[in-house]
Amino acid sequence: MLKTLIIFLILIAGLIVGPMIAGHQGIAFFQLAGYRIKMSFTTFLVLEAILFVVLYLIYWLIKKITGTSSLLGRWMRLVSPKRSTKRLEIANLMMLEGNYKKAQKLYTQGAKYSHNIAVTYLQAVRAALNNNDITSAYQLLEKAAPHCQDKERFAFQLTQIRIEVQNNEVTTARYHIEQLLDDHPRNNELLKMADKVYCQLQDYQAAIGLFPSMYKAATYTEQYLDQHKQAVYLARIQQLANNNDVNALYNWWKDQPRAVRNTVAYQKEMAVHLATQGKQDEAQKLLNQLAKNQKIAE
Incomplete structure (x- = not known):
């Protein structure tokens, strides 16, 4: 819009200066409802330029107040909705092709004129994250924030968490x-990020608490969940054993569900740590139970 204003003012200046140099400014004559208005053509052009500047200032104020582009903004910027839609289609294609930098640029350019500004900015954030551009991701998230409605709030929050997780x-x-x-106990994206964060923080007990929801929501394949669950439980047992508080370790073990206490891998790990830390009787009971279970299995 500013470029258009500058070009228009240059043209007006040319039309004013030209006749003045030639020594003939011309006449502008208007007749409306019995009124006659007569002025030099130069004066008419000056008034027209002033009117255009006033219109631009009004547009600028509207844009600042609303924080978005209105129909007036689209008209004055000569932005075509079809052009914006095409830009977003190309951005989607760039995402699929792995050209995240280009996709981010196109999403950002098309956001103001898209059907859903907040979602388009969030798509730009995803592209920035795929390109490992944390700074741009946060900047785009800030741009999305004012446009988020209630229905987009959860997506906005998930996107914010993705940035935080990726930025450690x-x-x-x-x-x-x-x-x-x-509020969202079975949302797969949330569960995946929660699991990752808890494991990074070595809060294995919190990670253990996620497994019922992850199984119900089928967050991962059952085979992967079984393997991951075993790794987390073994890490928790090792963590408790490292605290050199054998009573805390044993009490934790007794509080676990029967299915956990009957798992061979956990029984072996517990028996080793209990024996090492002086609870020989409890360790022997576990070994006896383990032998009994193996005979039954045979």
């Missing part, structure tokens, strides 16, 4: 995750 802001990410888990 695990403590902040955990805080935001736990604000959402009660």
